[in-house]
Amino acid sequence: MTSISPGWYKDPADPTTQRYWDGGGWIGAPLPADATPPDGPPPAEEPPAPAGPTSPAGGRATTSAMPEAEPPGNPSPPAQPVAPGQPAPHPGWPAPPPGYPTQSYPPAPPGYPAAPPPGWAGYRLPPPEPRPQGMALAPLGARLAARLIDIGAVLLLNIFINGWFVWQYVVEVWPTFSEIWRRSLADDRSTEGLPQVTERASGLQMVIILLAAAIWWAYEVPAVANTGQTLGKRLARLKVVPVEPGGQLGFARSFRRWNTLGLPTLLWICCVGFILQLIDCVYLLFDRPLRQALHDKSAQTVVVQLPPGVPATVAGPGGGRTGGPGADRDDTPGSSA
Numbered sequence: 001m002t003s004i005s006p007g008w009y010k011d012p013a014d015p016t017t018q019r020y021w022d023g024g025g026w027i028g029a030p031l032p033a034d035a036t037p038p039d040g041p042p043p044a045e046e047p048p049a050p051a052g053p054t055s056p057a058g059g060r061a062t063t064s065a066m067p068e069a070e071p072p073g074n075p076s077p078p079a080q081p082v083a084p085g086q087p088a089p090h091p092g093w094p095a096p097p098p099g100y101p102t103q104s105y106p107p108a109p110p111g112y113p114a115a116p117p118p119g120w121a122g123y124r125l126p127p128p129e130p131r132p133q134g135m136a137l138a139p140l141g142a143r144l145a146a147r148l149i150d151i152g153a154v155l156l157l158n159i160f161i162n163g164w165f166v167w168q169y170v171v172e173v174w175p176t177f178s179e180i181w182r183r184s185l186a187d188d189r190s191t192e193g194l195p196q197v198t199e200r201a202s203g204l205q206m207v208i209i210l211l212a213a214a215i216w217w218a219y220e221v222p223a224v225a226n227t228g229q230t231l232g233k234r235l236a237r238l239k240v241v242p243v244e245p246g247g248q249l250g251f252a253r254s255f256r257r258w259n260t261l262g263l264p265t266l267l268w269i270c271c272v273g274f275i276l277q278l279i280d281c282v283y284l285l286f287d288r289p290l291r292q293a294l295h296d297k298s299a300q301t302v303v304v305q306l307p308p309g310v311p312a313t314v315a316g317p318g319g320g321r322t323g324g325p326g327a328d329r330d331d332t333p334g335s336s337a
Contacts, residue, residue: 008037135304142236149232172201213265225254237306257299
């Protein structure tokens with residue numbers, strides 16, 4: 001192990017000063033770096049007399065030294081000497097002279113910030129997830145479950161309201177369908193003598209689609225306008241709220257939200273409507289940061305998750321009265337009066 005001979009060196013902790021190195025540590029008071037140091041070590045300094053309260057006779061009363069209280073948190077480690085030429089153990093420390101043993105590196109203070117890795121100069125932490133109206137965004141799984149429940153409810157309504165028209169349509173197209181099926185089993189690809197679909201079947205098809213769109217509209221638009229919830233969203237504890245703080249849904253905004261998703265139902269005859277609706281719903285998988293579907297963007301709405309402990313039927317931001325007595329009071333966190 002190489003030792004450093006005693007002498008005056010620049011202080012690694014403050015290169016503008018010089019101090020005396022006695023072979024094991026720094027001693028004496030520092031001097032300016034351009035000053036001429038004395039020969040040999042500096043003279044020993046006498047510690048100043050501690051100031052204390054005076055006695056009634058005019059003299060100074062003696063007091064016992066009391067240790068200062070340690071501030072809360074991790075205590076600071078004792079200062080350790082750093083020889084000149086030593087490689088800097090922490091960022092920002094000057095390097096001591098060559099030959100100083102590497103085994104005597106002082107430990108890093110508790111909580112000392114590590115230097116960022118190379119290439120992280122412009123790194124920034126991602127922003128926190130937005131909380132519209134003070135509530136968390138709805139999880140994708142909960143939104144899918146709510147939509148499936150709503151589809152099932154609308155399908156049941158169609159069975160009761162639209163069922164007769166569907167049956168009449170099946171009666172009209174059944175001869176054509178059964179003949180096509182018989183020929184396919186016999187590997188007969190001819191179209192001669194194939195029964196034609198009547199104009200009544202085409203009219204019934206249009207009626208079925210119009211009724212299906214109207215049933216869906218009546219199921220979703222008024223419910224979202226009044227409470228921000230359909231049956232599926234209520235069971236999944238979700239709610240539709242405006243993006244802007246303190247905004248209200250209302251009938252016009254709810255109607256505009258449904259138009260983007262529901263009106264393509266009229267194009268189901270040529271399968272274009274289903275493709276448009278699929279694109280609308282899949283869009284929220286890629287939208288950031290609010291995870292909005294296209295029908296949410298058109299109405300400037302967002303779907304949020306109700307906080308735990310809040311009833312699923314409580315009147316919240318952007319919605320109307322949804323419960324019994326006291327429902328006109330908004331208890332949802334983050335809501336505006």
